Amino acid sequence: MLDIELFRRSPDLVRLALRSRGDEAALHPVLELDARRRAAIKEGDELRARRNQVSQEMGALVGTQVALDKSGNPLPDEQLTPKEQKAKVDYLRFRSLRDDMRARSNPIKALEEEVKRLEQELGALLLTLPNLPRPDVPVGTDASANVIVRSWGEPRSFPFEPLPHWDLAERLRIIDFQRGAKLSGSRFYVLSGHGARLERALVNWMLDLHTREHGYTEIAPPALVRQEVMVGSGNLPKFRDNLYHDDEDDLWLIPTAEVPLTSLHAGEILEPAALPFSYVACTPCFRREKAAAGRDTRGIKRVHQFEKVELYKVVEPEHSDEVLERLVRDAEEVLRRLELPYRVVQLCTGDLGFPSAKSYDLEVWAPGCREWLEVSSCSNCTDFQARRANIRFRRHPGARPEFVHTLNGSGVALPRLMIALLETYQQSDGTVVVPEVLRPSMGTDALGVE
């Protein structure tokens, strides 16, 4: 969510920034709704101020006991002591105030409804606008304008024709596509034997790396979340189509651990010195992949359910740019230790994800498929998610709360990592060498010779 103040102060800046992302949002409705909203608030506030004033006066007069005649009116002054006459004045004043307030049918309620309506409309509109890119993001309309920032390792050269992972995995009987489809349909698969163990070994090893060496705290969050949690991360309302939903309990299946990790501190005001937070979580991720219908249907490159290790940081605003660089390095370390050649790609404005202000993708080479696979996407979401989820912090005791910055990055996604491993470490005899770092947990140095 963007800051409404920014629209008021510098609408042109917002317009340009959104345009650079290819989002030609009309700002007029935002500004107009905001103006109408403020006018309604002002009017309501003034009416309430008047009401409070009268209420206070009535409060001071309430309970004055006065003798009444048969028609409910106070007795004439001649029949009253001076003290009683004073009470009569108070009583009459109270009655006139009450009757006055009763008489004017109350427009406060109508104004409140008006404000609520305008706020909902404005809020709904703001929730559909993406984050603004950081100034140093290359401008471009699509992936062709992305920039390769650096590369690591040389793609291995093969003395034979390397197979794609689906052939390798089927021969090794470590991925069962047919039975996956039998159970759940296309884009589902079953890992078995060394395949299942490899995934588990990778997960454990990555979690250990990030917790023990990179200082992350391990989190195991729910995979089903409420709607507002999906809104907090930016997945709703815009990307409803890509999400699975349980109708009976109105819960959503997470497409990434980023979703629950964002809302872990939703609504909180974090104490001074609490930041930064570094979280790592491995969760299943569920994606309907409706937009990619028919694409990447072979193998496990694009599936409906997969495991992913996710890195997440909550930081003070002035540190987020620098922390993004560190986050990328933490993710890169996974590929380096597995000795998988990769490149770091900075996304251009037009290719940025919805909540992201700046992103780097890690792409690892898959020699069998002959393509660079995106195994990680690391993003600085600045205060975009923090606003949606209302996550703030205090710099000093007593200081005004400010929104935090949030960052996320895969560290890394399992299926594509396994693709790269299988295809890179395959041998001419169809077996696959297990990378050095995984041998202790795998208990073998080659897949498929069990």
Added chain:
RNA sequence: GGAGGGGUGGCCGAGCGGUUGAUGGCGGCGGUCUUGAAAACCGCUAUCCCCCUUGGGGAUCGUGGGUUCGAAUCCCACCCCCUCCGCCA
């Protein structure tokens, strides 16, 4: 799923429908005292919004409705937490 109990400020805990953003305590911050510290005493101690912004005003007592001139307080619905029973990995 059934039966109870409960949700008030950073925490604990009061609150006959009327000058209650809310007594009191704890914690925190500042001050007095002290060589220093503790103790004692004094003061301060929420968030959001609006405006004619050294100031003024409005809202917020789980959430949303309702009753009322006026609701933390009364009524309804929902959400969440706790205890017990049932079921279950």
